[in-house]
Amino acid sequence: MSKQVQQLDRVIIRFAGDSGDGMQLTGDRFTSSSAAFGNDLSTLPNFPAEIRAPQGTLPGVSSFQVHFADHDILTPGDAPDVLVAMNPAGLKANLPDMRAGSTLIVDSHDFTGRNLTKAGYAENPLEDDSLADWALTPLDLTGMTVEAVKEFGLSRKDAARAKNMFALGLLTWMYGRPTETTIEFLEKRFAKNPAIRDANVTAFNAGWAFGETTEAFAVRYEIKPAPMAAGTYRNITGNLALAYGVVAAGVQSGLPVFLGTYPITPASDILHELSKHKRFGVTTFQAEDEIAGIGAALGASYAGSLGVTSTSGPGVALKSETIGLGVMTELPLLVIDVQRGGPSTGLPTKTEQADLLQAMFGRNGESPVPVVAPQSPGDCFDAALEAARIAVTYRTPVMLLSDGMLANGSEPWRVPEIADLPVIDPAFATGMNHTTTGKDGAEVDDFWPYLRDPDTLARPWAVPGTPGLEHRIGGLEKGDGHGNIAYDPANHDFMVRTRQAKIDRIAESLPPLEVDDPSGEAKVLVLGWGSTYGPIGAAARRVRRTGLDVAQVHLRHLNPFPNDLGDILKRYDAVLVPEMNLGQLSMLLRAKYLVDAVGYNHVRGLPLKAAELAEAITDLITTTTGAEPVVEEVSS
Amino acid sequence: MTATDLPFPGLTGVPTRGDDELLTGKDFTSDQEVRWCPGCGDYAVLKAVQGFLPDLGLRRENIVFVSGIGCSSRFPYYLDTYGMHSIHGRAPAIATGIATTREDLSVWVVTGDGDALSIGGNHLIHAMRRNVNMTILLFNNRIYGLTKGQYSPTSEPGKVTKSTPVGSVDHPFNPVSLALGAEATFVARTVDSDRKHLTSVLEAAAAHRGTSLVEIYQNCPIFNDNAFEAIKNPDTKADAIIPLVHGELIRFGVDGAKGIARDETTGGVRVTSGDDPGVLVHDAHADDPTTAFALSRLTDAGVLHQSPIGIFRQVERATYDDDARQQLVTAEQGEGDPQEALAALISGPDTWTVV
Numbered sequence: 005m006s007k008q009v010q011q012l013d014r015v016i017i018r019f020a021g022d023s024g025d026g027m028q029l030t031g032d033r034f035t036s037s038s039a040a041f042g043n044d045l046s047t048l049p050n051f052p053a054e055i056r057a058p059q060g061t062l063p064g065v066s067s068f069q070v071h072f073a074d075h076d077i078l079t080p081g082d083a084p085d086v087l088v089a090m091n092p093a094g095l096k097a098n099l100p101d102m103r104a105g106s107t108l109i110v111d112s113h114d115f116t117g118r119n120l121t122k123a124g125y126a127e128n129p130l131e132d133d134s135l136a137d138w139a140l141t142p143l144d145l146t147g148m149t150v151e152a153v154k155e156f157g158l159s160r161k162d163a164a165r166a167k168n169m170f171a172l173g174l175l176t177w178m179y180g181r182p183t184e185t186t187i188e189f190l191e192k193r194f195a196k197n198p199a200i201r202d203a204n205v206t207a208f209n210a211g212w213a214f215g216e217t218t219e220a221f222a223v224r225y226e227i228k229p230a231p232m233a234a235g236t237y238r239n240i241t242g243n244l245a246l247a248y249g250v251v252a253a254g255v256q257s258g259l260p261v262f263l264g265t266y267p268i269t270p271a272s273d274i275l276h277e278l279s280k281h282k283r284f285g286v287t288t289f290q291a292e293d294e295i296a297g298i299g300a301a302l303g304a305s306y307a308g309s310l311g312v313t314s315t316s317g318p319g320v321a322l323k324s325e326t327i328g329l330g331v332m333t334e335l336p337l338l339v340i341d342v343q344r345g346g347p348s349t350g351l352p353t354k355t356e357q358a359d360l361l362q363a364m365f366g367r368n369g370e371s372p373v374p375v376v377a378p379q380s381p382g383d384c385f386d387a388a389l390e391a392a393r394i395a396v397t398y399r400t401p402v403m404l405l406s407d408g409m410l411a412n413g414s415e416p417w418r419v420p421e422i423a424d425l426p427v428i429d430p431a432f433a434t435g436m437n438h439t440t441t442g443k444d445g446a447e448v449d450d451f452w453p454y455l456r457d458p459d460t461l462a463r464p465w466a467v468p469g470t471p472g473l474e475h476r477i478g479g480l481e482k483g484d485g486h487g488n489i490a491y492d493p494a495n496h497d498f499m500v501r502t503r504q505a506k507i508d509r510i511a512e513s514l515p516p517l518e519v520d521d522p523s524g525e526a527k528v529l530v531l532g533w534g535s536t537y538g539p540i541g542a543a544a545r546r547v548r549r550t551g552l553d554v555a556q557v558h559l560r561h562l563n564p565f566p567n568d569l570g571d572i573l574k575r576y577d578a579v580l581v582p583e584m585n586l587g588q589l590s591m592l593l594r595a596k597y598l599v600d601a602v603g604y605n606h607v608r609g610l611p612l613k614a615a616e617l618a619e620a621i622t623d624l625i626t627t628t629t630g631a632e633p634v635v636e637e638v639s640s
Numbered sequence: 641m642t643a644t645d646l647p648f649p650g651l652t653g654v655p656t657r658g659d660d661e662l663l664t665g666k667d668f669t670s671d672q673e674v675r676w677c678p679g680c681g682d683y684a685v686l687k688a689v690q691g692f693l694p695d696l697g698l699r700r701e702n703i704v705f706v707s708g709i710g711c712s713s714r715f716p717y718y719l720d721t722y723g724m725h726s727i728h729g730r731a732p733a734i735a736t737g738i739a740t741t742r743e744d745l746s747v748w749v750v751t752g753d754g755d756a757l758s759i760g761g762n763h764l765i766h767a768m769r770r771n772v773n774m775t776i777l778l779f780n781n782r783i784y785g786l787t788k789g790q791y792s793p794t795s796e797p798g799k800v801t802k803s804t805p806v807g808s809v810d811h812p813f814n815p816v817s818l819a820l821g822a823e824a825t826f827v828a829r830t831v832d833s834d835r836k837h838l839t840s841v842l843e844a845a846a847a848h849r850g851t852s853l854v855e856i857y858q859n860c861p862i863f864n865d866n867a868f869e870a871i872k873n874p875d876t877k878a879d880a881i882i883p884l885v886h887g888e889l890i891r892f893g894v895d896g897a898k899g900i901a902r903d904e905t906t907g908g909v910r911v912t913s914g915d916d917p918g919v920l921v922h923d924a925h926a927d928d929p930t931t932a933f934a935l936s937r938l939t940d941a942g943v944l945h946q947s948p949i950g951i952f953r954q955v956e957r958a959t960y961d962d963d964a965r966q967q968l969v970t971a972e973q974g975e976g977d978p979q980e981a982l983a984a985l986i987s988g989p990d991t992w993t994v995v
């Protein structure tokens with residue numbers, strides 16, 4: 005039977021099921037084959053904090069959304085076009101996100117008495133009219149899977165577990181994805197268990213063949229590869245890119261990397277990844293707690309490594325005192341905070357940007373720390389290198405603020421040429437830097453651990469083992485230059501100001517901000533930071549397509565702010581600051597620049613939705629300039 | 641020559657001085673004025689350490705002292721080596737990072753009963769179970785000195801202090817029992833005023849590869865004077881100090897009138913007469929820490945009318961830092977240019993090319 009082929013420019017698919025149904029794997033594989041096919045894409049995994057929440061219930065639902073397109077896209081998409089639901093709870097939990105007319109492909113197998121009740125359905129929604137607004141295709145995916153794999157003699161339970169691969173096969177057919185990447189993956193993944201391997205491959209192929217032959221689907225879709233800048237690409241998640249950035253920082257600085265850390269969601273994958281790269285001189289230390297993790301990292305930095313610690317907000321709270329010690333001892337230290345919903349334990353597996361003020365101010369005393377944030381999964385690589393550059397060059401702890409969405413989300417990433425990466429110079433102290441006049445009047449060469457570089461204000465990094473530079477540092481206030489304990493009031497005032505001045509000085513090493521204002525006519529600026537880059541960019545495009553002008557600037561450096569930020573803010577009549585918090589960047593901007601920044605704030609544990617944000621931008625443009633949209637928005 | 645050639649396995653990998661480079665205690669003394677109270681036990685320990693460090697044969701630049709917070713934690717400022725006066729309780733964690741990344745450094749931790757056993761208890765026990773190559777000097781004065789006289793986790797029950805006006809209701813730690821419970825591979829106790837014993841224990845601690853925990857009874861004349869009266873007073877010390885010497889009978893009292901024997905009813909040990917044929921021969925090298933633990937219980941927690949002094953346990957076990965470094969060495973073998981390897985790593989197996 006030959007099927008009709010329809011061209012689409014983009015599709016958003018969400019795979020949803022029980023957390024034991026393998027939805028993350030299914031989404032990940034669909035993403036890989038889409039990446040291999042050459043689409044631009046963006047993904048959003050969403051899973052419960054419990055490892056195995058009660059089966060079949062709403063809290064146990066796990067999903068993976070993938071947005072792929074024939075053009076450059078910025079977000080995982082607001083609302084899916086297709087929902088693949090593997091059980092009643094998966095349907096129920098995700099239906100509110102589905103627009104009328106969108107497609108529901110539902111495994112009807114579990115739509116029976118108890119399973120319906122567990123999901124909170126009184127009636128079977130596949131049999132009443134409640135889903136009439138959607139294009140519903142119920143299929144017994146489980147039944148067909150069990151039938152397809154019966155030759156392998158698996159238990160019924162094991163056989164049914166391959167249903168996610170049947171669904172993947174079906175969707176692979178429907179969207180014309182290559183099959184090889186998935187088959188190769190399954191063969192490798194289950195190499196040790198041939199029966200499971202063959203069952204999964206067979207289920208995948210059966211799903212594909214089912215699409216080809218069934219009359220349930222008359223159309224298959226084609227989404228052409230997206231034009232991308234020339235280069236070698238791979239798909240990458242934020243945590244992986246961040247870990248690679250840390251390895252690269254070690255290579256580019258020539259420093260051994262020491263990660264001292266404690267497992268915490270959603271940062272643990274950074275530890276897992278870095279523990280594989282001993283070949284690069286990367287040591288990973290899984291400490292007894294968050295405090296020991298950063299303590300050991302700071303010790304390693306003192307001894308001449310690039311000390312790194314990775315955590316999430318609750319861990320940052322525990323590490324605060326040691327970050328303060330790093331500020332006082334002026335040692336390089338990379339503090340990675342993969343932000344999650346807070347406060348307290350909060351929403352461990354959901355995303356949020358509410359640690360910005362914690363990163364800025366969450367320590368006693370005047371304790372300035374540079375803050376750097378990546379804007380997309382692939383960008384975590386560059387952001388990690390940049391954070392390491394600042395830490396090493398300025399001898400300071402640096403906060404690197406990723407978040408749950410970046411950590412687990414993925415996108416195609418153009419693999420950089422090593423020759424294009426920055427080189428980081430540790431510039432260890434090797435000799436005396438000062439002459440002191442001794443008691444007898446004779447001049448003696450001396451080492452002063454707090455004598456600063458006049459350009460960067462950085463102090464010398466004198467590593468134990470260097471003869472003649474023996475010195476003591478610590479958390480007590482240091483005398484300017486010589487670094488001995490000093491309680492003198494004027495000295496403290498001077499040192500507090502100098503530590504601040506050193507961090508402010510970093511701004512001089514930053515490139516000018518990029519202002520995205522295609523028409524040059526915008527009166528409204530949208531300013532963001534971190535993972536909101538995608539939704540803000542997508543929203544700005546929507547707004548521009550309606551004939552309105554809007555400018556976008558995205559901050560990588562939150563402390564210090566780039567030197568040109570103040571002037572840029574002044575150029576616009578209104579500034580909108582979208583954030584996944586209650587207005588933390590807004591507060592900083594208002595305090596520093598006296599700008600009447602308007603907040604756009606959501607803390608739902610999920611990325612901002614481009615369509616909603618576009619409305620907010622449009623409203624602000626209309627109230628600021630009186631301009632109204634001239635064309636209706638059609639598609640993002 | 642490296643320290644491997646000396647009888648100091650704990651210092652393997654740490655470079656030593658040439659035979660002609662003589663150093664004395666003066667060379668290890670920094671230009672900073674020592675600021676402990678007059679009569680503080682810390683002075684004696686500082687003098688002993690400054691006197692003993694040259695004997696290690698190491699270069700000053702290869703020695704690092706890390707401390708936490710408390711009176712004793714000022715120690716690093718007074719030694720002309722590398723040093724870090726860190727934050728409360730965290731010195732063992734910081735030292736772990738130093739020791740793990742730098743085989744060529746001799747790493748020392750200076751801490752007190754509050755620093756190590758209260759706020760930093762977690763780091764202390766984990767350093768000992770991992771057996772990171774460092775020597776921990778735990779100054780136990782059984783009081784909070786720097787904060788002016790509150791009871792500490794080693795103060796005796798009922799202790800009246802500023803924060804316990806009607807007496808402490810806390811049960812104290814016995815640091816040696818705690819260390820043995822954490823399976824520390826080197827555990828010893830010594831006294832600030834006995835320079836000879838102190839030096840010999842420190843020497844053995846430095847020689848040990850792995851974590852060495854040395855509890856030093858240290859008198860704080862300001863807030864807890866005479867806390868160790870029984871073991872310091874010439875009239876009582878013979879009965880109070882139970883000397884532990886590997887391979888020798890555990891006997892104490894005037895003319896060795898008393899001894900330590902197995903207590904069959906409890907499985908622990910008990911005091912018996914010095915000529916009891918059951919008197920134990922001290923075996924610090926026993927793999928099983930049970931007897932060492934039993935000996936540690938002879939010190940009533942907090943009450944020190946009787947206390948074993950010496951090396952309780954001294955056994956060999958793989959160290960965390962040696963093993964961690966070995967994993968790097970194994971992984972690095974036969975690999976080429978790091979930038980080429982980095983390029984291969986970040987590309988990964990699944991790439992596509994856009995032209």
Ligand code: SF4
Nearest residue numbers: 676677680711785860
């Ligand atoms: S308070 Fe006690 S321990 Fe502290 S310096 Fe004075 S005497 Fe020594």
